[in-house]
Amino acid sequence: MLKKHPTIKKNDKVMVIAGKEKGKIGTVLKVDSEKGRLIVEKVNVVKRHAKPNPRTGQGGIIEKEASLHISNVMVVCNKCAEATRIGKRVLEDGTKIRTCRKCGEAVDA
Known part of the structure; x- marks a missing residue:
């Protein structure tokens, strides 16, 4: 599996x-x-x-x-200061980042 x-x-x-x-x-x-x-x-x-x-x-x-x-x-999340789920987004240059599902802010520093 x-x-x-x-x-x-x-x-x-x-x-x-x-x-x-x-x-x-x-x-x-x-x-x-x-x-x-x-x-x-x-x-x-x-x-x-x-x-x-x-x-x-x-x-x-x-x-x-x-x-x-x-x-x-x-x-x-650093911005909301709450426990949140993690989403993923692809930027224009093709790199993948993890994002906060509540505010949309990038979790990766």
């Missing part, structure tokens, strides 16, 4: 729309299009117990962001 290419990219500002972290806004750190998941900065933070090793240094309880499903977040 073919996988759909995600409309959310790294460094996008997103809002969580479902789950225990609903309403939080953060920046996308990583997108895994194969699994349909992404990691958002300071959202869905979990605690992991780690043994001391050369890579992590001192052991203990480490807090890190866990992944969210891509359907549980929406891109936040």
Whole structure:
């Protein structure tokens, strides 16, 4: 089965729309299009117990962001400052850009 290419990219500002972290806004750190998941900065933070090793240094309880499903977040438009759907538009020179469905402003910086 073919996988759909995600409309959310790294460094996008997103809002969580479902789950225990609903309403939080953060920046996308990583997108895994194969699994349909992404990691958002300071959202869905979990605690992991780690043994001391050369890579992590001192052991203990480490807090890190866990992944969210891509359907549980929406891109936040820079102009409207709201969570919005993403549309696509082709410019005169042939380049494709992502646009806000509410105001029509380009999401790509």
